[in-house]
Amino acid sequence: MAVPAPTTIEHDRRPDESVGARRRSPVPYFLLIPAVAILLFGMGYPVVWQVITSFQKYGALQQLGGKAPDFVGLENYIAVATSPTFWQVAVRSVIFCLITAFITVVIGMALALLMTRVFGWVRITLQIALLLAWAMPVVAAMTVWIWLFDRRRGVVNYLLDLIPGVDMNQYNWIGGDPFVFFLVASIIVTWMSVPFVAFSAYAGLTQVSTEMVEASHLDGASGWQRLRFIVLPIIRPVIMIVLLLNLIWDLRVFTQITMLQDAGSKTSDYDLLGTYIYKMGVAGLNFGQGAAMAIFVLALTIVLSWFYIRSLLKEDQA
Amino acid sequence: MSASAQLAPAPTRASRASQPAAPAAKRRPRGRGAKWGWSVLAIILALIWVFPVYWMVNSSMLSSSTLESFTPTFLPFGGDLDNFSAVINDKFLSALGISLAVTLIAVFCCLLFAFLASVAISRFRFRGRTTFVLAILIVQMLPAEGLFIAQYKMMSELGLLSNILGLSLLYIAAVVPFTVWMLRGFVAGVPAELEEAAMVDGLSRTQAFMRITLPLLAPGLVASGVFAFLQCWNEFTVALVIMNAENQTLPLWLRGFVQQSTSRAIDWGEVMAASTIVAIPVIVFFVIVQGRMTSGLVAGAVKG
Numbered sequence: 001m002a003v004p005a006p007t008t009i010e011h012d013r014r015p016d017e018s019v020g021a022r023r024r025s026p027v028p029y030f031l032l033i034p035a036v037a038i039l040l041f042g043m044g045y046p047v048v049w050q051v052i053t054s055f056q057k058y059g060a061l062q063q064l065g066g067k068a069p070d071f072v073g074l075e076n077y078i079a080v081a082t083s084p085t086f087w088q089v090a091v092r093s094v095i096f097c098l099i100t101a102f103i104t105v106v107i108g109m110a111l112a113l114l115m116t117r118v119f120g121w122v123r124i125t126l127q128i129a130l131l132l133a134w135a136m137p138v139v140a141a142m143t144v145w146i147w148l149f150d151r152r153r154g155v156v157n158y159l160l161d162l163i164p165g166v167d168m169n170q171y172n173w174i175g176g177d178p179f180v181f182f183l184v185a186s187i188i189v190t191w192m193s194v195p196f197v198a199f200s201a202y203a204g205l206t207q208v209s210t211e212m213v214e215a216s217h218l219d220g221a222s223g224w225q226r227l228r229f230i231v232l233p234i235i236r237p238v239i240m241i242v243l244l245l246n247l248i249w250d251l252r253v254f255t256q257i258t259m260l261q262d263a264g265s266k267t268s269d270y271d272l273l274g275t276y277i278y279k280m281g282v283a284g285l286n287f288g289q290g291a292a293m294a295i296f297v298l299a300l301t302i303v304l305s306w307f308y309i310r311s312l313l314k315e316d317q318a
Numbered sequence: 319m320s321a322s323a324q325l326a327p328a329p330t331r332a333s334r335a336s337q338p339a340a341p342a343a344k345r346r347p348r349g350r351g352a353k354w355g356w357s358v359l360a361i362i363l364a365l366i367w368v369f370p371v372y373w374m375v376n377s378s379m380l381s382s383s384t385l386e387s388f389t390p391t392f393l394p395f396g397g398d399l400d401n402f403s404a405v406i407n408d409k410f411l412s413a414l415g416i417s418l419a420v421t422l423i424a425v426f427c428c429l430l431f432a433f434l435a436s437v438a439i440s441r442f443r444f445r446g447r448t449t450f451v452l453a454i455l456i457v458q459m460l461p462a463e464g465l466f467i468a469q470y471k472m473m474s475e476l477g478l479l480s481n482i483l484g485l486s487l488l489y490i491a492a493v494v495p496f497t498v499w500m501l502r503g504f505v506a507g508v509p510a511e512l513e514e515a516a517m518v519d520g521l522s523r524t525q526a527f528m529r530i531t532l533p534l535l536a537p538g539l540v541a542s543g544v545f546a547f548l549q550c551w552n553e554f555t556v557a558l559v560i561m562n563a564e565n566q567t568l569p570l571w572l573r574g575f576v577q578q579s580t581s582r583a584i585d586w587g588e589v590m591a592a593s594t595i596v597a598i599p600v601i602v603f604f605v606i607v608q609g610r611m612t613s614g615l616v617a618g619a620v621k622g
Contacts, residue, residue, distance in 0.1 A: 031438035032450060034431040035494055042491020043457050046468030053468070111363065118357040122364075129364035132371045135604035137552040139569040140593040143576055144374045147586050155373065155390050191367065199608075252461040255554040262576045274463035274555075281467035282559055290467045298464040305459040309452070312499075316451050 047298070050291045058287035069288070076292040085268055086276070086293065092182070093251060093273040100186045100193075101246035105239065107190065108197025113227070115202050127199075134195035142259040145188045149173040174264035181270050185260055189253055197242050204238035205231065244308050248301060254278070273297055374597065377590035378402070385586050401591035410592075413571035419482050420567060421550040424489035428546045429539060431490065432497035439498070440506040458495035462555040470559045480562040488556050493546045500545065504538025505531075544607045548600060568596050 054076055056069040080086050111130070115123045136144075148155050151172050160168035173184050208231050216230050232239075254274030261270055268276065277297065281290020377385060379397030435454075439447055469488055470479075478484025508531050516526040554569045561570060575589040 025442070025444075028438035028442040028444045028447070031434040034427075035435035035454075035498060036450070038427075038431060038487070038491045038494060039453070039457060042469070042488050043460065043465065046465045046472060047460075049472065050465070050468040053471075114356055114360050114363070117353065118360045119353065122357040122360045126360045126364040126367075129368035131605060131608060132601060133367045134608070135597075135601040136371060137569065137597055137600045139552070139554055139572045140374065140597040140600075141370065143572060143589050143593045144370045146576055146579075147377065147590065148370060148373060150586070153385060153388075153390070153586070158388075158390055191370070195367070248459060248461075252463055254461075254463050258554075258558070259573060259576055262573065263579055274461070277463055277467070278559070282470055287467055287471065294464045294467055298460060301459055301461055301464065302456060305456075309455045309459065312455055313448075313452060316502075317448075 050294055050298075053287050054291040054295050056288050058291075060285040062287075072288070076288040080289055080292045080296070089268065089271050089273060089276045090296075092271075096182055096186065096253075096272060097247055097250040100189050100250045101243060103186070104190045104193045104246050104250075105197055105243045108194045108242070109201050109239065111194065111198040112201035112205055115198070116205055130195035130198055133191060134199075136192070138192070138255045139259065141192060142188070142256060145184075145191075146174065146259065146263045149184055151175075174260055176264075178269045181260065181264060185253065185256055188260075189250060189256060193246055193249065197246065200238055200242050201235060204235035208234050241308060241311065244304065248304050248308075251297070251301065251304070371597075374590050374593050377586055378594045379591075380587050382585045382587050401585075401587040402595070404585075405588050405592045405595070409566075410571060410595075413566045413568045416482060416561075416565060417551060417568040420486050420489060421547055423482070423486040424493065424550045425543055425546045427486070427490045428493045428497050429543050432494050432501055432542065433535075433539065435494075435498045436501035436505050440502045441510065454495035454498050458499070462492070466556060466559040469556065473560055479560060480565045481560075482565075485557060485560050485567075488560065489550045489553065492553075492556070493549050496549075497542050497546055500542045501535075501538055504535055504542075507538075508534045541607045544603050548603060548607075551600060572596050 053069070055071060055073060057072045057075065058069040061067055062069045111126070115126060118126070133141075149157075151157065151170055151174075154173075156173070157168045157171050160166055160171075173180055175181075212230055213226060216226050221229070252274060253272060257270070257272050257275045258278075261275065264270065268279075271279070273293070274297075277290055277293045280286050280293065284290070376392070376394045376397075378401055379394040379399065380391055381398075381400065384391050435450075438444075439451060473479050473481070473484045473488075476484065478487075512530050512534075513523075513526045516530045517523060521529065552569060553567075554573070557567045557570055558573075561567060566574070572589075572592050575584065575592060578584065
């Protein structure tokens, strides 16, 4: 919206159009061959295979006995849609994703605002801390958090136990109540994702013009009013994109959940969509139903990302 | 980063100059105190965020008997590197070898393929260009969870299960889209006029590209390459599906420690040493490319 309208002069000077000969040239197609080939192999074929398989009966028998998979129409989809476990897992995944993404964005925003109000050296300190957390490989971060939440010697239980009147000695965070399990997962995912939000929001805040904030101040706007009516509207696009990305990322927390299950329990009460599909399709060899669920996840992701993809596409064509 | 320094002094000046801004002016004398208050809060939050990273390094240097005591040891005094020598064994070296091989093959091919594609979409307008751009944007969003059954089946039919080449191929496909997107910006940033000027001076198109454009693109290639490296090095989900217990990548090797925790007593010192080994190179590389990555992901939004 705020982009200065690209003038026609600029358009005419586009490098590709200035050299007329390049327009009909076959060169770009040759340049695309390797990328298109690998994408068709690694992504295109699997998607097509999955769509076909989701309409087939493709279980252990077909897999091990060499029996050809039969076409069964919507049977897999019906089986998935009528399975109470699937709906429990799906609803749990969506709730987990919504809550975690929302909390992440709120905390990240708050940290970004905080960065604008502290001394320079404090801001740098906070940024370095966030950067280190952000840089941690997911698997390494998970081992550390599992150690922190360890029942017997974990720092979390130790520190909570220090609070008078709180008895958290030997409290089982990961292997007990599924709700607590997902609370821990949410804390960990939030810790991992906040830095990206904070850095992006801070970059957005630095675009807010000083004059405008100053002017509103002269007009008697309170701190909250300035935030609500001046700052937030300006960084709204950044916040929307960041929220969207977090929603998409928090749907795919396979690594985090798998590793927490390693330290705790593997029953379906602790599953989100990714781990559930893995158990059904890869470990359980029920390709047909697994594929049907995977299609559901792909569709959900594309619906969620559509807005983001559109905004990137607009940027490409601007 | 310097912009907030400009933000801060402005309100102070404004409120001193103007009496009508009464509600804000009342708060001004506390301005410096408030700044200290926020700063203390920020330091506490910084400590919370960095603590897990610190704790990993700290624990990695402590012996299991120290870690088994009831009171945690918050400083690694008296620590040593025994845990590191304990985890650097044949299994680690095999995982390191596989990770390195897969990552290097994937990064090299990914950079090459993505570079060619990014030249195509930023230097040419052609039929199907928008379709291609849309396709890479969609593919980039697809979660591994939605594809791994099919990828597993495909690899098993091709006989590429637990195979370095098989995993590399899937990684290339997964990372190419974002790399194309990132490089596209860098290629577009080098004006084609430079190339054309060189051609006027008698170089062929290829020569002009190799001598003028390519050197200017080096920083972009490095940044994209490091990003692709991080993606492949940290990848867990696809590796879990494709590789078996004898052929693990580093993330799978690291996960093995936690998996054992249910069956036997776990030596957290060793697990943290293993985690540190995996994390340190990643942290170093990540800090190098971080700035470019943030801007890549939210570029559309910041520009509005």
